[in-house]
Amino acid sequence: MRIRHTIIVAVLAALLCAANALSQDKEKASQGKGGAKVTLSNNKFEPKTVTIKAGSEVTWENKEGTHTVTADDGSWTSPTLSAGQTYNHKFDKPGKYPYYCTFHGGKGGHHMSGVVNVTR
Numbered sequence: 698m699r700i701r702h703t704i705i706v707a708v709l710a711a712l713l714c715a716a717n718a719l720s721q722d723k724e725k726a727s728q729g730k731g732g733a734k735v736t737l738s739n740n741k742f743e744p745k746t747v748t749i750k751a752g753s754e755v756t757w758e759n760k761e762g763t764h765t766v767t768a769d770d771g772s773w774t775s776p777t778l779s780a781g782q783t784y785n786h787k788f789d790k791p792g793k794y795p796y797y798c799t800f801h802g803g804k805g806g807h808h809m810s811g812v813v814n815v816t817r
Contacts, residue, residue: 752788
């Protein structure tokens with residue numbers, strides 16, 4: 698009985714480790730090479746919030762429809778993006794950078810919007 702209990706505990710521990718590794722791989726995949734990737738589809742940015750280090754770049758990839766990526770403060774904006782197009786922006790200074798789609802969102806986090814958090 699004790700061996701069965703040990704085997705069950707070992708299997709559960711292995712499953713937890715595997716789940717944790719998959720979760721970390723998914724996060725790394727969305728961050729790319731020192732930056733992050735955001736997908737535009739169904740009139741939303743996914744993920745809605747990304748965190749990167751200063752000096753890194755975010756790539757927005759439009760999967761469907763027509764969208765823009767525009768900073769709430771107007772300091773940067775993409776051209777109009779059609780399906781299959783991408784837009785990149787490099788963030789040099791730490792801070793919080795809210796953005797939105799001019800067609801489907803609005804400043805202040807309304808509807809199709811997101812945030813880039815930049816750390817040191």
